[in-house]
Amino acid sequence: MANSFHQALNVTDDERRRRLSTALEFVTRVTTQRWAHAVLLDLKAVHKNMDFNKYSGAGLGLGYRLLGMDRGFNSLDVGILGKAYKHSRARLILMDYGGTILSNDNLDNLSRYQVATKSRAYTVPTDRMIQTLKDLCCDWRNIVFVVSGKERHSLTSTLSDIPNLGLAAEHGMFISWPGSLSKTGKKRIWETLVPDQDRSWRSIAITIMDVYTSRTHGSYIEETEMKVLWQYRDADPEFGYLQARELEDHLSNVLRTFSVDILHGGVEEGGFVEVRPKGVNKGVVALHILKNVPKMSTWEKIDFALVLGDDHCDEPMLSVMRQVGRRVIDARRASKRETPLPPMPSTVMQVDVSSFDEFVSSRLETFTATVGKKPSAAASYVNDVDEVQEFLDGLVKVGMRVQKFNSSVDLRGMSSTPMGGSELNHGLVSNPFMLRDSLVQKGSNGKLSGNGGMLRSSVSMGNFLNTEPTKISANLNEFLGTIEDEEDENNFF
Secondary structure: OHHHHHHHHOOOHHHHHHHHHHHHHHHHHOOHHHHHHHHHHHHHHHHHOOOOEEEEEEOOHHHOEEEEEEOOOEEOOHHHHHHHHHHOOOEEEEEOOEOOOEOOHHHOHHHHHHHHOOOOOOOOOOHHHHHHHHHHHHOOOEEEEEEOOOOHHHHHHHHOOOOOEEEEEHHHOEEEOOOOEOOOOOOEOOEEOOOOOOOOHHHHHHHHHHHHHHHOOOOEEEEOOOOEEEEOOOOOHHHHHHHHHHHHHHHHHHOOOOOEEEEEEOHHHOOEEEEEEOOOOHHHHHHHHHHOHHHHOOOOOEEEEEEEEOOHHHHHHHHHHHHHHHHHHHHHHHHOOOOOOOOOOOOOOOOOOHHHHHHEEEEEEEEEEEEOOOOOOOOEEEOOHHHHHHHHHHHHHHHHHHHHOOOHHHHHHHOOOOOOOOOOOOOOOOOHHHHHHHHHOEOOOOOEEOOOOEOOOOOOHHHHHOOOOOOOOOOHHHHHHOOOOHHHHHHHO
């Protein structure tokens, strides 16, 4: 700095004029007006090239990584969810099992190993969650499915006794439709998504995996009814990953003549190599369920869909259902000549779902959520299993409130439904106030109460009038005075 001061004080007149002319040329050319114009152009350019992703860091040290998520990826708005649930009449609810309606066994390596080697039992849903599922299935407007990667016996041991609950095991390889209990009422009836095929690949895959297990400390083989996995979550991360890539190539070459998929996934949780029949994933089973909705209910098209998952196995299900809902939104916006929505994030697996337009209503509202804030094909997230429990309880309360007030249209939709609920054959009703007041008298479980219990099916008008005397509104003010405020459901959340 001293040398610079000395040079400035002793600069020659020629050098001084040269420097001044250079500065004068710059400030004359680059004016304040041009500077402001350049700033506005930069702002406009930033708007045009806006990145639709937002980024957040996770991990420490060598495990640090940058996660990119859609800018619209926010917490699930249960207020909007509750209102859509309230005003819908044909609902499809798809939920994962482990990590969504109960705590995940995969989070603890020791617990995962004990479960895989059958030295410890699986974690089971809480009694509160079981009751919530029962309440959801009691609503005739709902079709509820639990779609899991676990084996059939794991699901039947905990969820088989819930009436009208659909189950899908082994990522959808086996499906038990709602109401598919046997005559004894205890044993589930299962169907296979993929026909029985040659299973000789299992012994070949296990033989090859044994070689890699013997030279990779901390790895082990896990077998289920449908698939075979080589788990290396407890091995050295770098060495285990290299061995997994080599095993993946080895299996691909040896099993190329068999109808199987070789998948390398779960790297964030430790990693595994999986061999399973081709064409089996939760996305396929979600579309299969959607296509069979008319066979399971009295309505042909759904107008509400809720999909919940927590890990990479649920991404296909979240992707396809989000795209089904997106097609409906695009069609609505096009009919109103509104601008199209921005493109789907890269986390969504692109699948052609145009053939399923006939199974969804033009009023369809779709909600997809993953448990935990992380990159996902879902449009939103919930923080943990406890939060899933809370908003499912809120939906149950909203559903019971809606069931309090039924119209003759509701009664027509409730007839001959396999999803549960009362079945009514109604005749002429001379006094609508009497019909409404009869329907208001319900139990806490939301069922219609007539002669001390649920109204029996095939109730004629004569039998209906012969039931216990019910309160009859004397006038319109008394009829309307018992209707509660519609905004009270916000308190449930």
